[in-house]
Amino acid sequence: MNERTVIRHFHPIAAFSYTGALFVLAMSWSNPLWLILLLAFTATCLLSISDWRTWKNSLSLSLSMALVVCVVNVCFAPAGGTTIATGRAISLLDRSRICSEALLLGLAAGLKIPLAVSIFILCGELIDHDEALSFLSRFAPKSSLVATLATLMIPRLRRELERIRTVMSMRGASIDDRRLIARIKASRPLLHVLLLSSLDGAWDTAASLTCRAFGSGKRSSYGKRMWGTPDGLLLAGALLALVLFATGLASGKGCSHFYPRLDPVVKMSDIPSLILILSILSLAFFLAWRSKR
Amino acid sequence: MSLFEIEQLTYYYPGTARPALDRMSLLFEEGELVLVTGPSGGGKTTLARALSGLVPHFFGGTIGGRVIYRGNPLDGLDRRALNAEIGVVTQDPEKQILMTRVERELCFGPENLGLPPPEIMRRVMEMAGLLGLSGLLRCRTDELSGGMKQRTVLGAVMAMGARIMILDEPTSQLDPAAADDLRGFLSRARDELGYTILLIEQRLEHCLPMADRVLFIDRGRLNFDGAPRDFCRWATAHAPYVLPHAQRVSTALSPGDTALSAMGPHPDPGQQALPARSEPLAELSKVSFTYGSDGPALREVTLAVSQGEVISILGPNGAGKSTLLKIICGILSPSGGKVTVAGKEPSRRPNREKAALCGYLSQNPDDFLFHETVFDEVGYTLRNLGRYDDDTVYAALARWGIAHLSGRNPRELSAGERQCVALAAATIASPPLLLLDEPTRGQDGRLNEQTGMRLTAFARERNAAVIVVTQDVEFAAAWSQRIVLLLNGEIIADRPNRAPPDGAPFDPFQMSGLFCGQGMSGEHRCVRHERSTCGDAEKA
Numbered sequence: 083m084n085e086r087t088v089i090r091h092f093h094p095i096a097a098f099s100y101t102g103a104l105f106v107l108a109m110s111w112s113n114p115l116w117l118i119l120l121l122a123f124t125a126t127c128l129l130s131i132s133d134w135r136t137w138k139n140s141l142s143l144s145l146s147m148a149l150v151v152c153v154v155n156v157c158f159a160p161a162g163g164t165t166i167a168t169g170r171a172i173s174l175l176d177r178s179r180i181c182s183e184a185l186l187l188g189l190a191a192g193l194k195i196p197l198a199v200s201i202f203i204l205c206g207e208l209i210d211h212d213e214a215l216s217f218l219s220r221f222a223p224k225s226s227l228v229a230t231l232a233t234l235m236i237p238r239l240r241r242e243l244e245r246i247r248t249v250m251s252m253r254g255a256s257i258d259d260r261r262l263i264a265r266i267k268a269s270r271p272l273l274h275v276l277l278l279s280s281l282d283g284a285w286d287t288a289a290s291l292t293c294r295a296f297g298s299g300k301r302s303s304y305g306k307r308m309w310g311t312p313d314g315l316l317l318a319g320a321l322l323a324l325v326l327f328a329t330g331l332a333s334g335k336g337c338s339h340f341y342p343r344l345d346p347v348v349k350m351s352d353i354p355s356l357i358l359i360l361s362i363l364s365l366a367f368f369l370a371w372r373s374k375r
Numbered sequence: 376m377s378l379f380e381i382e383q384l385t386y387y388y389p390g391t392a393r394p395a396l397d398r399m400s401l402l403f404e405e406g407e408l409v410l411v412t413g414p415s416g417g418g419k420t421t422l423a424r425a426l427s428g429l430v431p432h433f434f435g436g437t438i439g440g441r442v443i444y445r446g447n448p449l450d451g452l453d454r455r456a457l458n459a460e461i462g463v464v465t466q467d468p469e470k471q472i473l474m475t476r477v478e479r480e481l482c483f484g485p486e487n488l489g490l491p492p493p494e495i496m497r498r499v500m501e502m503a504g505l506l507g508l509s510g511l512l513r514c515r516t517d518e519l520s521g522g523m524k525q526r527t528v529l530g531a532v533m534a535m536g537a538r539i540m541i542l543d544e545p546t547s548q549l550d551p552a553a554a555d556d557l558r559g560f561l562s563r564a565r566d567e568l569g570y571t572i573l574l575i576e577q578r579l580e581h582c583l584p585m586a587d588r589v590l591f592i593d594r595g596r597l598n599f600d601g602a603p604r605d606f607c608r609w610a611t612a613h614a615p616y617v618l619p620h621a622q623r624v625s626t627a628l629s630p631g632d633t634a635l636s637a638m639g640p641h642p643d644p645g646q647q648a649l650p651a652r653s654e655p656l657a658e659l660s661k662v663s664f665t666y667g668s669d670g671p672a673l674r675e676v677t678l679a680v681s682q683g684e685v686i687s688i689l690g691p692n693g694a695g696k697s698t699l700l701k702i703i704c705g706i707l708s709p710s711g712g713k714v715t716v717a718g719k720e721p722s723r724r725p726n727r728e729k730a731a732l733c734g735y736l737s738q739n740p741d742d743f744l745f746h747e748t749v750f751d752e753v754g755y756t757l758r759n760l761g762r763y764d765d766d767t768v769y770a771a772l773a774r775w776g777i778a779h780l781s782g783r784n785p786r787e788l789s790a791g792e793r794q795c796v797a798l799a800a801a802t803i804a805s806p807p808l809l810l811l812d813e814p815t816r817g818q819d820g821r822l823n824e825q826t827g828m829r830l831t832a833f834a835r836e837r838n839a840a841v842i843v844v845t846q847d848v849e850f851a852a853a854w855s856q857r858i859v860l861l862l863n864g865e866i867i868a869d870r871p872n873r874a875p876p877d878g879a880p881f882d883p884f885q886m887s888g889l890f891c892g893q894g895m896s897g898e899h900r901c902v903r904h905e906r907s908t909c910g911d912a913e914k915a
Contacts, residue, residue, distance in 0.1 A: 212479040230474060237517050238469065242742075248706050249742040253800065254730035254759030271755075274745040278786060282741065286470035292433050294473070295458035295487040295535065304482040304495045 091210040092370070094217040096313035096320075100367070101205035103320035107327055107359070108197040111336035114186050115347050116356055117193040123360055124200045127367055132207045137200065144199040148192030155188030156180055163343045186347070187340040213307050220303055227296070231287065238283075239276065246275045312370040319366020323359050330355045376446050378539070378571060379403040379426060383440035386421060386430055386595075395421040397595035398440070408565045408572045410586035410603070412579060412617055414819045416789035418595040419575045423541045426573065427463045428454070459488055462537030466544040466817065468524035477503075477519070477527050478512040484535035495534075502530040506560070521692050522553025529557075539571045540564070546576070547817050550692045550846050558585065577819045580619035580849065583607070591617070616820035619849065655679035656840045657703060657808050662712035664695075664702055664864075672698045673864040675712065680808070685834050685841045687851035687872075690861035696844040697738075699861065700810045703842065704733040716808050727760055734806040738813045740797035741786070749788075750781040753799045760804055767803065775799040775829060791822040798826070802833060809833065809841045815850050823847070827854035 092100075104124060111117055128137055162183025169178035211230075219226040251257060256268040291297070330336060335352045339345045379402065386396040395418050403409060403426075411419050424430040428449055431438045442449040449457070465471060474480040481502055485495040503509045506526045511519065516527060525545055532540065542561070546554035562585045564570040576582045583589070589606040591599035591614065599609050610618050657680040664673040672695045680686055688696050701707045703714055705721025706729075714720060716732045724732070737743075746752040753771055757763040772778040775795045780788060785796045794814065802809060809830070815823045831854060834841045845851055851858055852872060860868040 212474060212476045216479070227473075245737055245739065246742045248701060249735065249737050251706060251726045252704055252730055252733065252735035253743075253756040254727045254804075256726060256759070258726050271745050275742060278745060279739075279741055283470055286465070286467070287473070289429060289433055290463075290465075290471040290473065292429065292454075293427060293458060293463045294484040294531070295455050296483075298455040298458060298487060300489050301486050302489045302491060302495065304479075304486055304492055304499070 091213065092208050092316055092374075093307055093309055093313040094209050094214045095309075096316040096370075097205060097208035097214075099320040100316045100363075101201050101208065103324050103327075104201045104204070104363070105198065106324065107336075108194055108201060110327070110331065112190050113336050113338045113347060113352075114190045114193065116336045117190055117197065119356065119360065121193060121197050121200065123364060124197065124204060126364075128200060128204050128207065130368075131371065136207070137203055140199050140203060141196060144196040148189075148195045151192035151195065152185070152188035155191065156184045159184050159187075161341055163341075183340045183342075183344045186338070186344060190338065190340075210307075216303055217307070219301065223301055224297075227291075235280075239280065242279055243272065243276055246272050246279075250275075312373045315366050315370040315373065319362055319370075322366075323363050326355065326359050326362065330359070377402040377443075378405045378445065380443040381425075381440070382443070384425060384442060385439040386425060387437045388421075389435045391436075394595050396425065399592075399595070399597050400440075401590065401597055401600055403571065403573070405571050406565065406569050407587045408561070408574060408585060409588045409590060410579070410582050411573060411575045411590045411592060412577065413590075413592040413598075414614075414821060415577070415791040415817070417593045419592050420543055421595070422592065423463065423543050423573065423575060427461050427541055428452070428457050429463075455488060458484075459536050461539045461541065462532030462535060464525070464528050464532055464540065464542045464545050466547045468521065468528045468548070471528045471531075472516045472524060475515055475517070476512070477508055477514050477516055480516055480527050480531050481508075481512075481534050484531055488535060498534040498536070502534045505533075506530045520553070522549050522556060525549060525553070525557060526560075529560075538569070539573070541573045541575075543575045544577065544817060545574075546578075550690075551848060552691060554846075555581065558582065561585070577617075577817070578619075578847075578849075579617060583619075616824060618820075654681070656682045657716045657842075658714070659703065660713045662702060662709045662714055664698055664707060664710050666698075671864055673702065673709075676861075676864070676866055677712075678859065678866065678869065680840045680842060682807070682838045682840055683834050684857065685831060685843065685855050686857045686859060687855035688842065688844045688859045688861055689846070689848065689851055694861045695864035696861055697812055698864075700735070700812055700842065700844055703808070704735050704810055705729045730756060730806070731760060731804060732806060732808060734801040734804065734809040736797055736801045736809075736811040736814055738816060740790075740793045743797040743800050744785040744793065747784060748782050749777060749785050749796050752785050752796055753803055756800055756803050762804065771799045771803040774802075774833075776825065790817050791819065794818060794822070794826075798829070805837055805839070807837075807839050809839055811841065811843045811845075813845055813847075814843060815845060815847045823850055824853075826850075830854065 091097075104120070108117070108120055111120065125137070157178070162181030164182040165179050166182050166185070167180045169180075215226045215230050218229075247257065250268075250272055255271060256264050257272070259265045259268060327336070330352075335355045338347065381399055381401050384396050384399045385394050387394050397418075399418075399422070411422065413419055421430060424434065425438075425442055426449075430436065432450075432454075444452065444457075444461075472480055474483050478499060481499045482495050485498055490498075499512075500509075503512055506529060508523070508526060508530055511523065511527075516524065519527065525548075529540075529542075529545075540561075546557055549557065558581055561570075561572055561574065565572055565585075574582060574586070583603045583606075586603050589599065589601065589603050590597060591606070591610070593614075598613070599606060601609070607618060657678075659676055659678040661675045661677055662673055663671055663675055665671045676699065688699065690696050698707065702709055703716065703721070705714070705716075705724060708722040714722065719728070719732060721729050721732055744752060746755060749772070750768060754763060754765075754768040757767060769778065769781075772781055775798055777792060777795045777799060780792060780796075785793060788796065798811075798814065801811075811830075814826055814830075818826065827850060830841050830843070833839060843851070843855065855872050858868070858870060858872050859866055
């Protein structure tokens with residue numbers, strides 16, 4: 083952990099409120115343009131406080147999932163009235179047709195995946211995991227412990243899997259085979275050993291928890307995170323953005339109707355509302371971040 | 376009034392017919408450091424569990440007899456009060472660490488006890504200062520070295536206020552320097568802070584001098600309970616394998632014996648046993664390796680291993696020993712230099728050919744075990760290589776002394792037996808090169824001796840080479856023909872064991888000293904690294 087990570091953490095309430103507001107916007111808006119701008123904004127926030135590597139793998143995975151959603155929607159729900167292209171008939175199916183409505187609905191639905199993933203990563207960057215868990219443990223001690231153990235378990239499982247893979251390779255298992263089926267078959271013992279070792283490990287962890295008096299009665303909390311001006315800025319920005327969002331939602335801002343015929347994606351009357359919400363969110367974020375530094 | 380009074384304690388784990396503790400009676404006094412030893416699976420850990428209240432409440436099973444703690448039956452005590460007074464540390468710190476940062480780990484127990492935050496903060500700071508963790512409080516626990524992890528666990532238990540510490544082989548996964556450090560701390564905790572310590576250990580060479588009492592437990596029964604000096608005499612007659620070599624010699628001496636120096640030059644067994652050097656079986660030429668963006672793990676390592684040789688590679692944690700083994704067997708490809716085994720480059724071969732060239736034993740024998748029976752487990756390697764044959768499997772089981780266990784589930788065996796299963800599986804294909812990563816970890820002296828003898832026999836009978844990575848200096852001194860010292864990814868010494876005429880022999884004590892010197896610097900380097908990683912250097 084470097085110096086940057088020490089200073090960038092916010093109070094869990096502030097961080098959860100801010101990322102919660104982003105999440106509500108992402109899930110409620112259906113206008114593809116608004117979603118693209120929201121994704122760009124989230125990406126800017128994320129890249130300003132962490133490096134590209136943190137986001138890279140999840141982004142590529144979520145974008146490919148978004149592409150799948152988009153393609154499936156275009157292929158299997160060509161119900162729109164604006165045909166962009168037509169293809170040949172395939173066996174029992176009718177002539178294939180690509181509609182702009184299906185394409186944009188698929189795009190809007192697909193964009194929610196990278197958006198949600200990016201917002202979760204941003205949340206992870208804004209909070210200190212231990213502080214957040216300590217905060218949550220006041221309300222749900224067992225669930226927060228499970229979350230903590232899961233956080234620790236993932237790197238541990240990765241190390242164990244690497245060790246088991248070495249052992250199995252040196253026992254001649256064909257996990258390096260070029261044929262996928264052979265590779266999957268040869269990988270079965272890996273998962274078997276990993277499962278057995280995890281069960282053994284869980285037993286030891288449970289014994290350790292018992293020895294450390296977990297579940298022996300009411301817990302206290304060592305959490306000592308103080309509420310500061312940056313936290314206030316972040317919370318205020320989130321609340322204001324939510325109020326504007328709710329007001330705009332009543333008049334249908336940010337929402338698109340796709341069927342039977344697509345609404346205009348860019349409505350000039352809605353643009354000020356979008357700019358205002360994103361400006362408030364960015365102002366709150368960058369002021370909070372600046373005062374942290 | 377004694378701290379603990381154990382009366383006729385008998386305990387059966389669920390579904391077992393043999394008692395893990397068999398009519399055991401003994402007393403523990405406050406402020407003692409009691410060393411508990413005995414063969415693997417003898418009941419030491421079960422005794423620790425009984426004293427900490429885990430048996431039978433957590434593990435189930437059937438218990439008879441009584442454990443009295445400060446005059447009251449242990450099973451009648453409130454669990455929170457019990458946890459606040461008796462702390463337990465086991466051998467694997469990874470499985471005991473529950474939080475992501477050191478500070479949170481230290482305060483987890485006190486939080487569970489419901490202590491007020493100022494009191495928790497006081498305890499956290501006190502323990503961090505006492506255990507040298509002050510500069511690491513904000514560090515991630517999974518980034519700590521093994522020694523620091525074990526200290527963190529110890530601190531976490533002590534922060535709960537425990538005055539009685541039960542430690543089950545706490546040094547078995549540490550390098551000699553970190554282990555020495557931990558033992559030193561335990562001695563101070565007893566002498567200066569008045570802690571009562573129950574220390575379970577297999578390796579006695581460093582623990583005997585600090586113990587007030589020694590218990591020897593075998594097959595669930597208490598066979599010896601007395602002072603360390605008396606234990607040495609008793610063990611010489613009844614269990615010589617538990618004693619360190621030097622202790623065996625000094626115990627056997629009587630006042631009339633001639634001084635060793637008066638007997639003239641000492642014949643050199645290591646040199647006599649050394650076979651004539653043949654063509655190298657495995658050769659490493661200026662091998663380097665780097666993990667991702669980290670610094671080099673290996674730097675221009677050059678090493679040649681001949682047929683019939685047993686070589687030990689020693690070095691502190693993080694020196695690059697395990698990486699070196701993975702490079703030799705071809706799991707990792709060197710970023711520079713060349714590795715050949717029997718004239719082939721393992722990293723360019725498919726797994727089947729790698730397995731035929733090198734046998735590999737990882738640090739944890741459980742990584743091998745997933746079959747229903749020992750027989751199937753050992754035969755798995757042969758099946759993969761397309762050379763399966765029942766007779767070969769039976770022969771391998773007999774060679775490693777586990778033929779009687781062939782129908783048992785390997786996961787239900789004792790640690791030493793599981794190690795033998797893993798060794799049988801690693802050697803069954805008769806590879807010309809055998810690579811072993813910490814084969815003696817957690818084993819008792821008798822098993823160590825058997826492992827050493829079997830490895831030597833394997834090397835001689837099969838004309839194979841054996842490379843052992845170990846922290847066990849005594850094992851290396853007793854069974855290797857060559858000792859290689861690795862530090863910071865570089866070979867700093869490579870000499871025959873016990874023999875060189877240049878007046879610089881490798882004997883266990885000297886090696887241990889050299890090792891500790893290197894290891895301490897390694898540990899300090901690690902602390903420095905952790906501090907700098909955490910950005911807490913200034914604070915520290």
